Every structure is written in C-alpha cells, then in structure tokens.
Amino acid sequence: MTIDRPDSPTDRASRTLCAVPALALLALLIVPVGTVLTATPATAQGAPDPLFKDFEQIGQFSLVIDGKVQEDADIFQSEAAGAILVMCSELDQPILFNLRSRQIAKVPIMSLAKRPTGDVDILADAPLVPAGTFSVGTDGASVNVDGRTVALEERASLIGAHQADELINYDPAYARGAESYSPNESLIQDLRGQDKDIRVEVFFNSKCGVCKKMVPRIIKLDQVLEDDVVQFSYYGVPDSYKDPEMEKKDITGVPTGIVYVNGKEVGRIVGGQWKIPELAIKNTILKAS
C-alpha cells in the first residue's frame, strides 16, 4: 500500500509480483551493508515516482530521536511534493513525512535514486509502508516509530564567525543558490585587477528571508574570486538580532557586508544592494578611492 499517491489495483498486483524476487535480492544486499546503506541512498536506476521526486537536501531541520539530535541525519525536502525524507543510521529505513496527509511511511533504501546533484527521487514502484500519523507543533513534527519518538525540529541558527564551506555544510540550500547565480565576468575581472587588500565581512541570519536569497550569491562570488583578490568571512547573528559583535560594529540589519580595503572600513553593502555582489563591492571600493 502506498500513501497519498495515485495507485491502481493493477499497479499494486504487478508491484506485489515484482516484489517477491526483489525482496530476496534486497535482503541479500541490506544484511551485509547494514547502516551504511541507510545513510547513502542507492544510485538505483528507474523512473522516479511522478510526485515523490526532486528531494533536495535541506539544513533547516534537525532529526531528533528519543530526544537526541542525530548528527549524521540526512534530511531532504521536496517542496512540490509536500514531503520530507529523513535518513539516519539510527533508523532501519528512511522515513517519508507526507506533510499534506500528515502520515509517515517507511521507504526501502533500494527504492531511492540519488542523482549526481545529490537530489533524491523515490522510485515509481517503491513500496511505501505506512508507519503512522505525525503530529505537528509550531516548529516541527513528531511521530512514534517502532516505539521511538522521531521528531523533526527546527535547527538553531548558525551563529558566530564562519567560512563559506561551513555555511554550505549547515544548509546545502546555500550551495544550490550559489550554483544558480552567475556573476558578471567583466566585473569579476575588474575586481581581479585591484591591487588592494580587500576583505568583506558579511553579517547574516540563517532565518532571514533576504539573507537566504543574497548570501548564496556572495558565496558564489567567494568561490569564484581567489582569496588574494577578495577575502570573505561570514558572521551569523542570532534570531534575536542581539549580539555583541553586531553592536560593536553598529550593524542594524542583515545582510550587511563591511568592506575593508587595506584593513580600513571603506563602506557597507546592505540588504538588496547585494543583488549583484560583484557590482556592489566594486562600487564600494570605487567610492572610497
């Protein structure tokens, strides 16, 4: 039986027939590989489910099992499907949270296909096994699975000084956003032509909407420009927007970037000015010179 997905009796019958040899093969594969497979979806071939596909890894939630945050959990979301897929060594199988029906289902690891981009699809013939109904609170969902409390909780914001890699590790959405941004090559060359020591300190908040749109663009610029051209650093501010470093540097909103030339602050780039970060930085440097 599947959950909340179009399914005809013919589909079910053929799936059952196919499932017999498949289950035998699955057992042979799962037993020796064990929990390694649980954390790594198979790169299985096959057509993805028409709805439960395009799961992207996200960083905004933590997987909590019996009150303990699972650091090795991989959490994927398909916004269009309205579903969240979680994988973790503590779970014997990946779990699908169907947000629209509020049901969860266990998904056999072999029914997942991981794409080169890291996105995951559930295969069309995946036998999704219903495993309960989850309850929702204001900041997450929880459900009892095999006697254990499995919860998705909102993750704390990234706070303090960080580098771009740490932001990407915190939330892969930063990497996807960076990937989709193409800086202006001419402006990049202009910045490379600078012979000054340029440093940009970016203040951001993990939950701020404009930051989510703008910081990936800055990360892309950070990736494109060599460190000897412009050095970037990132400072995550708490959700309360009260932080000694913010006060010290008189940061009144995020995202704000302080641009330093030869160690001296020459200007700030704020909010929507980050839309074309290479232009904003170039203009800030030009104004100062």
Place this chain on the structure above:
Amino acid sequence: MADATVTAPAPTSDTAPFAGSSSSAGSLRVVGTVAGAFLGAVLLVAVWAKAIAPAAFVEEIANRGLGLVIGPVAVAYVALALEAGLGVWLLTGVRRLWVLVPGALLVAFFLFLTGQDYARDLMGLEPVAASCGCFGNLVVRTPAQAFWQDLALLVPPLLLAFLGRPANGSRVPKVRTVLGIVAAVGAVLLAWKAPDLPLDDLATRLKPGVRVADLCAGEGEGRVCLDTVVPELDQGSHLVVLAELNEELGAEVATINAYMDYRHTGGDGPDVWLVTTAEHAERQAFFWQWAPAFDLLQAPELLLTPLYRTLPRSFAVVDGEVTDTWSGLPPFERWQDGP
C-alpha cells in the same frame, strides 16, 4: 514701471466685487483664486487616492488613535467628505472664511500627521502608520518626503488663497455650495463602494507594466525592493501571491498545491511565490499546518502595503515586469486546463 495688465475672471453671480479697485487688487484676486484652485485640486487628488483604497485610510486612522469616539470608519468618511467639499469649493473659487478656515485646519492636521512621523523618524523610531501623508497608498513617501512635500504643496497655496478675497457678495454661493456637497457625498459613496470595484490597479502601485525592481520602499540602508525579496522574478514567468498567513489562506493552499502538483508532474506554467509580512515563526507554523508546496517569503510591511487594497492579491511577472494582476488568487485553471 507700468502696472501689469491682469485679466481677472469675470465676476459671476456668486462672485462679489473686491474691496480694492486697483489693478494690484485684481492681481491679488487672481493669485488668490489660482492658489485656492491649486489647493482644491491637491485636496481632490488626495480624496481620490484615499477613497479608492479606504481600508488603508481607515487602518491609518485606527493606528493613529483618531477613531476613539466615533470609530475609524466614521472618521474616515467624515474626513473624506470634508476634504472633497473643501476641494471643490476652493477649485471653483469659493474663498470665504467658512471654506478657508476649515481648509487651514485640515492642512494643519495633515502637517501634524506627517510631522509626527518625521519627528519619529528623526528620533530613529518607526512611523505610526505604514503609509505617509494625505495621498493614501498611491504615493509612497518617506516620512521626510511626506512632511516637506505636504508643506510645500499645501501651505503656500493656502496662504495665498487668503489674498484678494471678495469683501462682499454672496457668502454662500448656491451653485458651488451644492457642487461641494455633491462632491462630499460622492467621496463617501466612492469610499463605501470602492472595495467592490475593480480599482486595484488604479489604487495601488502594482499594475501591469511596472517593473518589480521599481517596487521599492524605504531609503538608504533600509531600502528594499521586491526583486530583492524574490530575485528569481528578474527572469522567466512567475506568479506572486501577496497574502496574510491565516485560516482563510490555509483553506486555499490546496488549490495552489494542486497547481504545483500539475507543474511538478510535468505541466507547463509559471512558478509560484507567496510573499507575506509574517515573521519566520509564523511562516513555520503555517508550513507545518497547511503544507504549502511553494515558497513563503517575507517582505517588510512598508514594501507590501502600497501593493494591495485587500489580501490576497496576486500578479504575474514575466522577465521582471508585471503583466497581469488579480484580486485573490491567480486563475490557476488558465494553465491547468491548457489553451
């Protein structure tokens, strides 16, 4: 130097001879009449802007605590009626004290409101209301712009309107008095019926042809534009829904999700973005409760308020330009049902 020859409007049955008979008196009369007419026109434009978006005006009155006695709606109707009547009387050259004194009080009141916001702005405080001044949501101005523009637009013509006033004649010119009363009643009727009339494009800054990069609010470091909130709008086709995250919208999520499913399963159509003023916690709660299959993005109230009269309101964007607007949700069936 010879006196300039001034052709004054011929006296009508409502217009009395002037106290002075010299040409300078005639000049004063012309200056006063023109200034009064200008002030009247400004007031009428302001009435129009507020009457076609009465909810925003009522909200502003409520936010300022001006509706305590008879309620903000009644205050809004009285203010619109007064402003419309004065506007017509001044425009038609009625410059009796029973027009100019209330006119002066009205101008003083507007300046008090914009001055209050300007003072708060200078002190680093939030304005009392999201919109600034007497032009409703049609014109979005910073507190400083609102104060100085109102001062420049209203005070000089008001003062000049006192020049060369008729010394005698009919104190209550019948035809024009009736015209003013008709205008006052008309303004109230317009404000009453406006929410049901398709005036969104007229009453707000959001209309076909506008570029999303030009839909901005604030100034300096606080300036934010719609293309910052949703940078993706710059390219491709999109549908944007402006909405409050409430039960009413929750009930509509299934409709939007059905469209998203259609797209997700290979259907062709624009992407959907929902823009709201709701804070992160509110958006998260909505996400878990209703499972929207689309992005919920936050924008400042100052940016969104001038874009709608009632929520939800939605619009289509192609390559950064608004191409269509709708009251409520977009007609998703247009894409789902095919051409």
